[in-house]
Amino acid sequence: MFAFASSLGQTFFISLFVPFLAADLGRTETALAAVYGLATVAAAVLLPWIGRLVDRVDLLRLGGVVVAVMLAAGLAFSQARGLPVLVAALILLRLCGQGLMSHIALSGVARYVARGRAKALAVAGLGHAVGEGLLPLTVVFALGLWDWRVVFAGASLVIGGVLAPFALWAVRGRRRLRRPARPSASGGAREGRPLLRDPRFWALAPALLAAPFIVTGLVFHQGLIARGLALPPALFAAGFVGFAVVQAPAALIAGAAIDRYGSRAVLLVHLLPLAGGVALLAAWPQPWAPLAFLLLAGVTNAWGGLLRTTLATDLAGVSRVGAARSQIAALMVVSTAAGPSLVGLVLGLGTRAGLAAIALGAVAVVAPAVFVRTSEP
Known part of the structure; x- marks a missing residue:
């Protein structure tokens, strides 16, 4: 329920x-994109500081505060008439919705479930897939009937005022889920080591952050890629349906694999579908290639989403999973912010040559991870 509610x-x-917002405020969509980007970076800066509270306070109380702030931010966004209110609302929506709601959901599951943790995380993450599949069509239908401000306020009240509180009510008696985890006796000296001071993490980080960096960069430049490969841009737009649909089964498969073989084993192979999809675009720019690329990128995206939580648990332990996961999330935002610029430079070498270089790079960044041992069973 919290993963779904993060959609707001x-x-x-x-x-x-x-x-609709651009028309009401008399701004261009490009200008609003810049405001949105700045709000996202601000939320990413705040996330590690607030996200570590997951390890320290009752999740029921923390979740209640986050839901209340998200609801207030949603209502403020729906009524924004100027930039100050809009910026504040966007920062809080990105921080509480996209950031903390997902963070509480997945960190809570990670520390609550020991056996079969990755499969449980995959099931919890289905809330994201349901939101991505259900809400756009619902919103488009509603926008045909009501003003956008009414629709956004209504969505805020339903998601933040009904669904999320119901989720909190459902866990009120689960004290082991709610209370902070203690360091395990079996964790040894490694249990609880700050993630950013752990050399193992920095060896794994290139492989862990490569997927959001590459996917964001390529999606941002999809028009340039389409022109360079002489393909209709609409093929990429259609392919995003496959990108969304494939992630749910891919996450369930990855969850079973992580539980059986460990996070590091899946990390070593999770970029192969993405690299294969990029290579297909470079080698065979046929009408089916964008769909194949986005399907394979969706597989890698689903696997990477799970790995960011399971590796945080393996490296930092359940007692620090909240702090570790929020730090990884902040680094991921930085990687996605850098993706469009750096991928654009590589594509400047020539579309097909640039795509081939990106495919090889996706494979190469895994090399340091081969030599890393984590604290997983």
Whole structure:
């Protein structure tokens, strides 16, 4: 329920209202994109500091505060008439919705479930997939009936005022889920080591952050890629349906694999689908290639989403999973911010040559991870 409710602050949801907001405020969509980017970076800076509270306070109380702030931010966004209110609302929506709602959901599951943790995380993460599949169509239908401000306020009240509180009510008696975890006796000296001071993490980080960096960069430049490969841009737009649909089964498969073989084993192979999809675009720029690329990128995206939580648990232990996961999330935002610029430079070498270089790079960044041992069973 919390993973689903995080949709209120997700890009796919907010972007549906941007054309209407731009018209009301007399701003261009490009200008609003810059404001949105700055708000996202501000939220990413705050996330590690607030996200570590997951390890220290009752999740029921923390969740209640986050839901209340998210609801207030959603209502403020729906009534924004100027930039100050809009910026404040966007920062809080990105922080509480996209950031903390997902963070509480996945960190809570990670520390509550020991056996079969990755499969449990995959099931919890289905809330994201349901939101991505259900809400855009619902919003488009509603926008045909009501003003966008009414629709966004209504969505805020339903998600933040009904669904999320119901989720909190459902866990009120689960004290082991709610209270902070203690360092395990079996964790040894490594249990609880700060993630950013752990050399193992920095060896794994290139492989862990490569997927969001590459996917964001390539999606941002999809028009340039389409022109360079002489393909209709609409093929990429259609392929995003496959990108969304494939992630749910891919996450369930990855969850079973992580539980059986460990996070590091899946990390070593999780970039192969993405690299294969990029290579297909470079080698065979046929009409089916964008769909194949986005399907394979969706597989890698689903696997990477799970790995960011399971590796945080393996490296930092359940007692620090909240702090570790929020730090990884902040680094991921930095990687996605850098992706469009750096991927654009590589594509400047020539579309097909640039795609081939990106495919090889996706494989190469895994090399340091081969020599890393984590504290997983």
